[in-house]
Amino acid sequence: MKISKYFLFVFLIALASSVTAQSGRLKRANHDYAHLSYKSAARKYERIIGRRSDGVSVQRNLANCYYNMSDMVNAEKYFAMMIESPEATPDDLFRYAQALKQNGKTDASDTYMNKLYKKSMADTRAQELIKDANYMTKLENQQPSFELKTLSVNTEFSDFGGYPNPKNNQEVYFISARNNSLAVKNEWTWDGTRFLDVFKGSVAADGAISNPKSVRGKVNTKFHEGPLTFTPKGDYVYFTRNNILSGKEKYDDNRIQNLHLYKAKVDEKGNWEDEVLLPFNDRLYSVGHPTISPDGTQLFFASDMPGGFGGVDIYKATINADGTYGKPENLGRPINTEGNEMFPWISENGNFFFASNGHLGYGGLDVFVVVPGPSSESNGIMNLGKPINSVRDDFAFCMNPDCKSGYVSSNREGGLGEDDIYSVKVIKNLVHPVNVKGEVKDSISSKPLAFTTIYLKDGNGTIIDSTQTDANGNYAFTVPSESNFVIGACKEYYKCGERKVSTEGLPQEQTEVLADIALERDFDLNLYCLVSNAKTTRPVPGAQITVTDATTGEVLMNGVTEITGDMKKAVLNRMLGENLNMIVKVEAEGFFAKEENVSVTIEKPGTINLHEIMNMRMDQLEVGVDLADAINLKPIYFDLGKWNIRKDAARELDKIVALMNKYPKMVVELGSHTDCRSSMQFNQDLSEKRAKASAEYIKERISNPERIYGKGYGETKLKVDCPCEGEVKSDCSEAEHAKNRRTEFVVIQL
Numbered sequence: 217m218k219i220s221k222y223f224l225f226v227f228l229i230a231l232a233s234s235v236t237a238q239s240g241r242l243k244r245a246n247h248d249y250a251h252l253s254y255k256s257a258a259r260k261y262e263r264i265i266g267r268r269s270d271g272v273s274v275q276r277n278l279a280n281c282y283y284n285m286s287d288m289v290n291a292e293k294y295f296a297m298m299i300e301s302p303e304a305t306p307d308d309l310f311r312y313a314q315a316l317k318q319n320g321k322t323d324a325s326d327t328y329m330n331k332l333y334k335k336s337m338a339d340t341r342a343q344e345l346i347k348d349a350n351y352m353t354k355l356e357n358q359q360p361s362f363e364l365k366t367l368s369v370n371t372e373f374s375d376f377g378g379y380p381n382p383k384n385n386q387e388v389y390f391i392s393a394r395n396n397s398l399a400v401k402n403e404w405t406w407d408g409t410r411f412l413d414v415f416k417g418s419v420a421a422d423g424a425i426s427n428p429k430s431v432r433g434k435v436n437t438k439f440h441e442g443p444l445t446f447t448p449k450g451d452y453v454y455f456t457r458n459n460i461l462s463g464k465e466k467y468d469d470n471r472i473q474n475l476h477l478y479k480a481k482v483d484e485k486g487n488w489e490d491e492v493l494l495p496f497n498d499r500l501y502s503v504g505h506p507t508i509s510p511d512g513t514q515l516f517f518a519s520d521m522p523g524g525f526g527g528v529d530i531y532k533a534t535i536n537a538d539g540t541y542g543k544p545e546n547l548g549r550p551i552n553t554e555g556n557e558m559f560p561w562i563s564e565n566g567n568f569f570f571a572s573n574g575h576l577g578y579g580g581l582d583v584f585v586v587v588p589g590p591s592s593e594s595n596g597i598m599n600l601g602k603p604i605n606s607v608r609d610d611f612a613f614c615m616n617p618d619c620k621s622g623y624v625s626s627n628r629e630g631g632l633g634e635d636d637i638y639s640v641k642v643i644k645n646l647v648h649p650v651n652v653k654g655e656v657k658d659s660i661s662s663k664p665l666a667f668t669t670i671y672l673k674d675g676n677g678t679i680i681d682s683t684q685t686d687a688n689g690n691y692a693f694t695v696p697s698e699s700n701f702v703i704g705a706c707k708e709y710y711k712c713g714e715r716k717v718s719t720e721g722l723p724q725e726q727t728e729v730l731a732d733i734a735l736e737r738d739f740d741l742n743l744y745c746l747v748s749n750a751k752t753t754r755p756v757p758g759a760q761i762t763v764t765d766a767t768t769g770e771v772l773m774n775g776v777t778e779i780t781g782d783m784k785k786a787v788l789n790r791m792l793g794e795n796l797n798m799i800v801k802v803e804a805e806g807f808f809a810k811e812e813n814v815s816v817t818i819e820k821p822g823t824i825n826l827h828e829i830m831n832m833r834m835d836q837l838e839v840g841v842d843l844a845d846a847i848n849l850k851p852i853y854f855d856l857g858k859w860n861i862r863k864d865a866a867r868e869l870d871k872i873v874a875l876m877n878k879y880p881k882m883v884v885e886l887g888s889h890t891d892c893r894s895s896m897q898f899n900q901d902l903s904e905k906r907a908k909a910s911a912e913y914i915k916e917r918i919s920n921p922e923r924i925y926g927k928g929y930g931e932t933k934l935k936v937d938c939p940c941e942g943e944v945k946s947d948c949s950e951a952e953h954a955k956n957r958r959t960e961f962v963v964i965q966l
Contacts, residue, residue: 242269246277254281265294272298276308283311286580286609286627291315299328306336310555317579318607322352325579340525340553341574351576354680358601363641364624366631369417369425374634376612377443378425378623381416382450383482385617388425389416390637391442414441414455423621423639435480435488442475443505443559443612446482448512453488454479456504475502477517496521496533496544507560508535515541518558526554530570550597551586563615563622567646571611575599580609583624587648596649596694604640613640650719651728653692656685656705659734661789664689665707668735673702697722703731709739709792709821739821741790743773746782746825747802750833755781759804759834763826766797766813784823794818800830807834808846808875843884843961847871852910852959859905861913869910872961873917880919883965886911886926889933891956892940896931904928910959931956 245260261278264270279294295312298304309332317325326345333342345351369375369390377390392415413436417428430436437457444455455478476497480488497503498521505518516532521544529552534542551557555574558581562568568586575584575597582605584597604610606628615622622640656668670691672681685691685705695701697719704714713735722729747759761783763773773785790796796816803809812830826832835846843849849872852865861869876882888907890899904927911926918924931941934956940946946953 240269242274245274249277249281254284257281258285272301272303279308279315280311283315288315288318292319306332306339309335310339310341314573314579320607322579340549341555344576348576348681350681355578355599355601357674357678357680358599359644360602361600361642361644361646362604363643364603365423365639365641367423367425367637367639369428370632370636372633374412375637376625376635378612378614378625378637378639379444379446380614380616381486382446382448382617383486384450386419387416387486388419388623389414389431389444390425390428390623391415391444392428393634394428411438412440412442414444423623423641425637431488433487433489434491440475445507445561447508448510451482452479453482454494454506454508454515456506474499475504477503477506495541502528505558505560507562509562510564510566516547516560516562517544518560519544525549525552527556527574528558530557530560556581559611559613561612561614563619564617565619567615567619569600569613569615571609571613578602578605579607581611583610583613585646587646598646598649598696609635615640647697648727649694650697650722650726651692652695652701652703652717652719652731653690653728654703654731654733655689656691656707656733656735657689658710658791659736661791662734663791663794665705665710665735665791666793668705668707668710671704671706673704675700677702695719703733705733705735707735709737710735711738739792741787741818741821742784742823743787744782744784744823744825744827745773745777745800745802745832746827747777747804747832747834748781749807750835753833755779756804756807756834757781759802759807762801764799764801766799772798787824790818792818792820796824800826802832802834804834806837808837808841808843810834810847812848837879837963837966839963839966841963843872843875843963844959847875849961851954851957854906857902859902859909861909865910866913869913870917873914876914876918876923879966881966882923882963884924885960885962885964886914886924887933887960887962888926888928889935889956889958889960890931891953892931892934892938892946893953896941900928900930900932902928903930906959 241260241264245257245264248257248260258278258281261274261281264274265278275294275298279291282290282294292312292315295308295315299308299312309328313325313328313332316328329342329345332339333346336342371392371394373393375390375392375394379389381387381389391412393412414431415428416431417425419425435441439458442456444453446453456475457478458475477494478491479494480491482488494503501519501521503517503519503521507516508514513535514532515535516530518528518530520528524546530547531544532547533544536542546552551570553572553574555572557570557572557574559571560568566588569583571581571583573581575582577599583600585600586597599605604613604624606626608626608628610624610626612625613622620642624638624640625635626638627635656665656670657663658665666685666687666689668685668689670683670685671679672693674680681693683691699719701717702714703717704712706712713733715731715733717729717731719729743763745761747756748754749756757777757779759777761773761775761777762771764771772787775783777783796818798814799811800814801809801811810832814826814829816824816829831848835841850868852868853862854865855862876884886907888903888910890903907926907928911924914924915921936948936952936955938946938948938952938956
């Protein structure tokens with residue numbers, strides 16, 4: 217089949233019209249192209265390639281000529297000339313990818329579909345590939361459901377279809393370009409092939425069609441007649457034909473005769489009479505490829521009417537009891553894509569078949585099916601796989617009422633003509649798909665494992681699909697029912713795990729199977745610390761280490777350091793990527809204790825060195841030590857020009873209270889210092905008031921309150937030399953001034 221020839225929106229007539237006096241090959245080529253005379257246009261464009269008037273638009277048009285004539289070798293050749301140009305459109309990328317695939321270059325085709333995704337991320341054709349990069353492996357491993365046999369009824373011309381006659385099960389209708397008349401050469405300017413007519417033939421038990429005859433009467437015209445369907449009782453037939461109304465109204469604005477749907481009554485002798493146009497036909501777009509639901513209440517068809525998703529979409533309309541029709545409704549996603557969906561067919565058991573080049577497949581048009589699940593709801597779209605589909609166009613899939621046999625058409629290699637009819641025999645029933653989904657988690661903590669590689673094996677142990685868990689550890693596969701599979705999961709630092717899954721014998725209403733996978737860890741995680749003397753840098757043995765999970769209260773480490781001053785403890789039930797919030801406390805005889813909140817992300821297996829995260833250099837208990845440094849006291853802040861104790865300052869002073877109550881003989885001088893700014897006298901007075909206020913706060917909370925006294929030093933003991941008294945202007949930074957504004961707690965006696 218010419219890949220565009222039978223698409224609804226281009227299953228058309230380009231009117232034969234003479235070219236008026238126009239100068240230049242390019243104008244003549246563009247004229248033929250605009251009038252869909254692709255064979256003629258291609259010859260003219262070929263003479264332009266390589267000349268001054270050559271360019272992206274010429275290369276694109278020439279590529280499209282061959283693409284529409286199904287010459288994919290030349291289509292690939294000329295798309296390749298312009299495909300890397302910034303002017304290349306998403307449609308150029310898609311058609312080039314299709315040409316590559318039909319020429320057996322699947323990997324290159326997928327590469328350009330990925331480029332299509334980058335250029336147009338909303339394009340569902342590219343989205344499908346991104347979601348299912350292993351689609352071809354799955355198709356190649358798919359067990360066939362049909363046997364295929366070529367038929368002798370085929371000719372060197374186009375033959376397709378295979379529509380059963382409900383009134384006579386030994387008769388089948390089909391479409392053909394065979395024309396035995398030698399008096400009239402009836403050719404289509406699209407590609408020089410003949411126009412299509414409706415034929416019927418006798419059917420043998422093995423599906424062979426013999427004694428083909430053109431349908432008599434006014435059915436066949438000098439233009440196209442195409443796909444058809446009978447009502448369940450065979451009283452009426454719906455069929456496709458070019459708009460043959462007389463007058464201007466039969467053309468669209470580009471002088472093209474689009475397709476229309478017709479309905480005719482079938483009399484007792486099988487003659488078609490009383491033809492009528494369906495009400496949703498329009499000269500501006502095409503409507504055709506009809507099929508009717510088994511109960512006769514729904515008409516499905518294909519159209520390029522405005523409002524679709526792109527290209528040709530499949531629609532449905534209700535057939536009312538009085539013979540009128542409901543408003544056409546687009547079947548929507550996921551059936552329709554930005555590509556072309558056409559040739560719908562509903563079998564007696566409700567299987568919905570259609571042809572598409574927008575879904576993932578072998579190339580060109582492939583046949584897909586939606587198998588009804590519980591409550592007749594659709595459960596997914598399945599590619600019928602081989603031998604039904606090939607790298608060329610496969611379409612017009614029709615089933616006989618027994619649902620055991622039927623026909624499919626294809627222009628694959630090895631046929632007799634442009635398109636050929638093949639008989640189909642069911643060898644394995646189609647079954648509705650089942651969603652297998654689950655969560656991958658840590659076997660100890662039960663926490664989900666995000667971005668884990670998941671693979672699906674068939675009953676023979678062949679990997680047929682793979683994916684990754686999402687951020688919550690979830691995965692999902694769509695698989696056939698009545699099958700057995702193995703699902704496996706692998707993640708770094710974990711042992712791979714597998715589990716068997718079966719969809720055999722499921723209740724009719726069940727369309728989902730849950731299969732969680734727990735992975736065992738294959739890594740160690742430890743906490744390690746090294747305690748040393750801040751003055752001598754020597755290890756501190758016998759230091760008590762207590763590490764507590766700040767969130768759960770779990771004690772992660774509790775013990776004393778070795779003679780080497782260090783300690784190590786394994787940590788269980790933790791995840792890579794987890795944020796570990798801890799309270800770390802270090803105590804040693806003769807040293808000031810340390811306590812600090814520590815947070816660390818577990819980025820890899822191994823050891824977390826706590827002494828690299830917090831300061832574990834211990835200050836000895838001795839006269840002259842500043843407690844603020846020894847216990848990592850935060851700065852004591854006061855409001856500007858004030859000396860009352862704020863809440864944040866009280867929290868720090870409480871740490872001094874606790875330490876002095878622990879050591880009842882400790883005597884401390886609390887010294888308050890300012891920076892050099894403001895006058896010396898002001899700073900002296902302010903520091904004395906702050907020192908005394910802080911000391912009074914501590915006195916009220918310790919035994920023997922006289923053990924602490926406050927003293928204000930103003931700016932007399934600057935840590936950083938930043939004089940700025942009188943005429944002197946300091947050039948110190950704010951950070952340097954901050955070092956001078958401090959409160960010291962110096963040990964005077966122990």
